[in-house]
Amino acid sequence: xxxxxxxxxxxxxxxxxxxxxxxxxxxxxxxxxxxxxxxxxxxxxxxxxxxxxxxxxxxxxxxxxxxxxxxxxxxxxxxxxxxxxxxxxxxxxxxxxxxxxxxxxxxxxxxxxxxxxxxxxxxxxxxxxxxxxxxxxxxxxxxxxxxxxxxxxxxxxxxxxxxxxxxxxxxxxxxxxxxx
Amino acid sequence: xxxxxxxxxxxxxxxxxxxxxxxxxxxxxxxxxxxxxxxxxxxxxxxxxxxxxxxxxxxxxxxxxxxxxxxxxxxxxxxxxxxxxxxxxxxxxxxxxxxxxxxxxxxxxxxxxxxxxxxxxxxx
Numbered sequence: 434x435x436x437x438x439x440x441x442x443x444x445x446x447x448x449x450x451x452x453x454x455x456x457x458x459x460x461x462x463x464x465x466x467x468x469x470x471x472x473x474x475x476x477x478x479x480x481x482x483x484x485x486x487x488x489x490x491x492x493x494x495x496x497x498x499x500x501x502x503x504x505x506x507x508x509x510x511x512x513x514x515x516x517x518x519x520x521x522x523x524x525x526x527x528x529x530x531x532x533x534x535x536x537x538x539x540x541x542x543x544x545x546x547x548x549x550x551x552x553x554x555x556x557x558x559x560x561x562x563x564x565x566x567x568x569x570x571x572x573x574x575x576x577x578x579x580x581x582x583x584x585x586x587x588x589x590x591x592x593x594x595x596x597x598x599x600x601x602x603x604x605x606x607x608x609x610x611x612x613x
Numbered sequence: 614x615x616x617x618x619x620x621x622x623x624x625x626x627x628x629x630x631x632x633x634x635x636x637x638x639x640x641x642x643x644x645x646x647x648x649x650x651x652x653x654x655x656x657x658x659x660x661x662x663x664x665x666x667x668x669x670x671x672x673x674x675x676x677x678x679x680x681x682x683x684x685x686x687x688x689x690x691x692x693x694x695x696x697x698x699x700x701x702x703x704x705x706x707x708x709x710x711x712x713x714x715x716x717x718x719x720x721x722x723x724x725x726x727x728x729x730x731x732x733x734x735x736x737x
Contacts, residue, residue: 461645464624464645465623466625467626468624483713486676486677486714487716489677490679490716491676492679493643493677493679494679497643497645497679497681500645501645557718559723562723563723563726563727566683566684566687566723566727567687567727569684570684578680579680579683579684580680583680587716599642
């Protein structure tokens, strides 16, 4: 084990097949830099062309969700900022993971929603997505309430999630979307 | 009222809405708050609807769009439905997707199912 934290981190990236990782509050103007970064992933690690668009689309949706919902309280931001990661898993799969703090009161609702979405077949997902599109409205934050369902639909895989308690008021929400 | 021309940016599509009834949206649409971006488009359509051209054709060819934009696109289609329904203009939509992009083809089919307008889906 090297003395250099950077070396160890980079070694970890190598071992875990991490393509990109970021730690910090997701800001509006930052999303453009992320889009740029995505296009610069080295050729040897780059996902195949047909997957790139899907991965990018899912990353955009996931990050925009974080941007809308991440807790802004300074204590939380400093203690446990948002983050995201893209890694390769076996030969075919790419995993997009985002994390952000949110009020603990929101946890149950999210669990219910994701479990509901995970229970749908591909046809049901499509139908639900159309229904939500048709009847939904855009929130003040710009969200259409469709992000989770579209991520499930486009990835064709179940959404994975975890919650870690941060303190009495906040939990850290981890969302993992796998693209095969 | 003049034509509405908006140049594309890294996150927003190019928009070209002409008084002649030739309307086009193309590129990428991933703004965080799409309502801000699309508001001028809605406003233009509201004015256009008062005296539209006899034929109105909207061509949509997007590489991808986020869910926030998907709602705004539907709102655009709804306004076009009203214009068509008023009898003042014959409106149709042409949706283009890149030939290997199944997701965009499916998105076109979703809109086709929800929107009461002649709606053509083609690979480009």
